[in-house]
Amino acid sequence: MSGPPExxxxxxxxxxxxxxxxxxxxxLSPAQIWAAAKDPARQNTTPxxxxxxxxxxxxxxATDTPGAxxxxxxxFVEKAVAxxxxxxxxxxxxxxxxxxDALSEGEYLQQSEERRRALLADIDARAFANxxxxxxxxxxxxxxxxxxxxxxxxxxxxxxxxxELRYLLTPGRFDPDVRLKPGDRxxxxxxxxxxFA
Amino acid sequence: MSxxxxxxxxxxxxxxxxxxxxxxxxxxxxxxxxxxxxxxIEHRSGYKTEMLAPWDxxxxxxxxxxxxxxxxxxxxxxxxxxxxxxxxxxxxxxxxYQSVQSPGFRWYRGYHLGGRSLMWGRQCYRWSDIDFSxxxxxxxxxxxxxxxxxxxxxxxxxxxxxxxxxxxxxxPQLPDGHFQPAMPLNVVEAHVREAIQRRFPDRRLTIGRxxxxxxxKADQGRVSCQQRAICGRGCSFGAYxxxxxSTLPAAQATGNLTLLTDSLVEGISYDAGSRxxxxxxxxxxxxxxxxxxxxxxxxLCAGAFNSVAxxxxxxxxxxxxxxxxxxxxxxxxxxxxxxxxxTVAVMPGFESHYYFGNRPTGIVIPRFKNLDNxxxxxxxxxxxxxxxxxxxxxxxxxxxGLGREFKESxxxxxEWKFVLTSFAExxxxxxxxxxxxxxxxxxxxxxxxxxxxxxxxxxRKLLADAKKEAAAMITAAGGRTLFGSDEPxxxxxxxxxxxxxxxxxxxxxxxxxxxxxxxxxxxxxxxDGAAMASSACQNPSLTYMALTARAAxxxxxxxxxxxx
Numbered sequence: 001m002s003g004p005p006e007x008x009x010x011x012x013x014x015x016x017x018x019x020x021x022x023x024x025x026x027x028l029s030p031a032q033i034w035a036a037a038k039d040p041a042r043q044n045t046t047p048x049x050x051x052x053x054x055x056x057x058x059x060x061x062a063t064d065t066p067g068a069x070x071x072x073x074x075x076f077v078e079k080a081v082a083x084x085x086x087x088x089x090x091x092x093x094x095x096x097x098x099x100x101d102a103l104s105e106g107e108y109l110q111q112s113e114e115r116r117r118a119l120l121a122d123i124d125a126r127a128f129a130n131x132x133x134x135x136x137x138x139x140x141x142x143x144x145x146x147x148x149x150x151x152x153x154x155x156x157x158x159x160x161x162x163x164e165l166r167y168l169l170t171p172g173r174f175d176p177d178v179r180l181k182p183g184d185r186x187x188x189x190x191x192x193x194x195x196f197a
Numbered sequence: 198m199s200x201x202x203x204x205x206x207x208x209x210x211x212x213x214x215x216x217x218x219x220x221x222x223x224x225x226x227x228x229x230x231x232x233x234x235x236x237x238i239e240h241r242s243g244y245k246t247e248m249l250a251p252w253d254x255x256x257x258x259x260x261x262x263x264x265x266x267x268x269x270x271x272x273x274x275x276x277x278x279x280x281x282x283x284x285x286x287x288x289x290x291x292x293x294y295q296s297v298q299s300p301g302f303r304w305y306r307g308y309h310l311g312g313r314s315l316m317w318g319r320q321c322y323r324w325s326d327i328d329f330s331x332x333x334x335x336x337x338x339x340x341x342x343x344x345x346x347x348x349x350x351x352x353x354x355x356x357x358x359x360x361x362x363x364x365x366x367x368x369p370q371l372p373d374g375h376f377q378p379a380m381p382l383n384v385v386e387a388h389v390r391e392a393i394q395r396r397f398p399d400r401r402l403t404i405g406r407x408x409x410x411x412x413x414k415a416d417q418g419r420v421s422c423q424q425r426a427i428c429g430r431g432c433s434f435g436a437y438x439x440x441x442x443s444t445l446p447a448a449q450a451t452g453n454l455t456l457l458t459d460s461l462v463e464g465i466s467y468d469a470g471s472r473x474x475x476x477x478x479x480x481x482x483x484x485x486x487x488x489x490x491x492x493x494x495x496x497l498c499a500g501a502f503n504s505v506a507x508x509x510x511x512x513x514x515x516x517x518x519x520x521x522x523x524x525x526x527x528x529x530x531x532x533x534x535x536x537x538x539x540t541v542a543v544m545p546g547f548e549s550h551y552y553f554g555n556r557p558t559g560i561v562i563p564r565f566k567n568l569d570n571x572x573x574x575x576x577x578x579x580x581x582x583x584x585x586x587x588x589x590x591x592x593x594x595x596x597x598g599l600g601r602e603f604k605e606s607x608x609x610x611x612e613w614k615f616v617l618t619s620f621a622e623x624x625x626x627x628x629x630x631x632x633x634x635x636x637x638x639x640x641x642x643x644x645x646x647x648x649x650x651x652x653x654x655x656x657r658k659l660l661a662d663a664k665k666e667a668a669a670m671i672t673a674a675g676g677r678t679l680f681g682s683d684e685p686x687x688x689x690x691x692x693x694x695x696x697x698x699x700x701x702x703x704x705x706x707x708x709x710x711x712x713x714x715x716x717x718x719x720x721x722x723x724x725d726g727a728a729m730a731s732s733a734c735q736n737p738s739l740t741y742m743a744l745t746a747r748a749a750x751x752x753x754x755x756x757x758x759x760x761x
Contacts (some may be wrong), residue, residue, distance in 0.1 A: 158258035171554035194589030
């Protein structure tokens, strides 16, 4: 699979330069532009990434905090799959994408958002059911691995860990009984609670 | 090879016991060489990942699974290794050993300055005479040559120096110590403590006794615990006891310490004429150079299995089966606590309660079986460690749900859960043993260690009873049990491997005497877990430290009196 044409990348950088400079009302250094162009959240350039971004939106959308797509979790999942995290097979993304297309009777990403969400909700319910659903194609039964990587990626990202949830490296004290108020968020830095959830 | 450098004492290994030996011997006025096989890790500046957030790491703290499967197939099973701490765990490919019986013994190690003192669980429990007299009482193993009265003041000495926080409970089976103020139980743990006390008056749930400071030790440059619970990364606050935070600076302050890192002891040399060890042969693992160092006495503190391995490899005409092994017992009677997940339960009714901060210890339920005249179908006992917490976001990886609703459900802390891990005493059995592989060698050409180990019927009976009692206690506290196991995790999983050079009263049946001194070689002391004649069911490190300090004092006195 080839990458995007150089011209497209250049125009992307220019667009970034323009929008970022406008937003900040200031000049940007070349280093800042390059950093922005490398920002995984802005690189929706391959079919695999496009699908991952859509799945990120489906699992953890933007609400009053940014969701998994904005947190760049598509890139994390690609890296995680390439390195076998959570037992992911290296072909997980391609076989899952093909199975989604087959299920959609056409390209999954070309379906309406409503239909995409309905298809995924059905897969999600069946893949997490207590009894194995033999009617669910093998490739789609890998959904829990893919979803886990999105969830792990998001809540260990700066956005998920410190904006959606609360993160504090050095609490300085232990208070054994705190009244939980409406709207209070969980600590992503409660290592025990996370590990043994 | 140039003329050997000479010291009063050589300490092999810089972990929990090696650090203590170096401190006590240097403070006693001896010139000490401390030899560590691994690299130097400097206190404060050396804990490279300590302050990093998950998102600062390439794999967000989860670790590179393909690398781990390739290089850390065993160490990654510890449950403690993560992307922050992975460099503290040995590379399994570079550090091979042979394990015979399925499912294999898991030997978890850290080869660097401070050894496992950097990585340990910090739980500190005294043994009582119920433990020291157990072998004599039921006939398993050989009698310990000491009792509680022999070691009590050394427990005091160690606890006072390292700093142990905990609560006094007045239990005969788990003697109280010299404690800093206890960390509090959280609201669910406090509830369970009361419920257990009502339903089972002979049982007690108490906060873990942990080597995390609740009061600073300014004289050691150590700050009180910041409640991060990321101790395994190394702590620049010095809030938990490690060689780096505590014993090493004390030893260095005497001006009597010489420290060697990247220095692997290949053999301990023995002089048949004087019946003494004379020193050590050291390989510099960076330069490949070899040196000999001599001393009046040697403290072997390489970690239980490596200490035994070094004795087995240090063969001579007089000791063809391993140094100080006229008994033939060396390598035999190794142990590790049989442990498993006794119960996991949901604790309803506390949904509006949470906590702030990450306490670096859980709770303990000390042994309550076989304390008196008992009719149980097993000998010895078990205890539990664990605690209550609210399930974090990781629960989202195991449940159905998508979109806004899913995200919002994970925003709140999850259900309260209670975990109890069972730790059962392991009987000393001769067939559980260490030996040298006759064929396979390691990267330095030394014979690999072979570990023969399996748990026996008694350990299985203990864990079966533990599972039943864990569920009974949690149920009595209103919990709903989700899971419980009585299947022991593979040997080594408790990371409490011990024995192989046991202490005893009789030279024909033991390797060491009551002062951790080799029966066969008066100027050789082995003070790490190798010395253990039984395992009890408590975490053993505090006892290793107390035995080390006691042995060092004895060695200094023997040296002064001319007995060595």
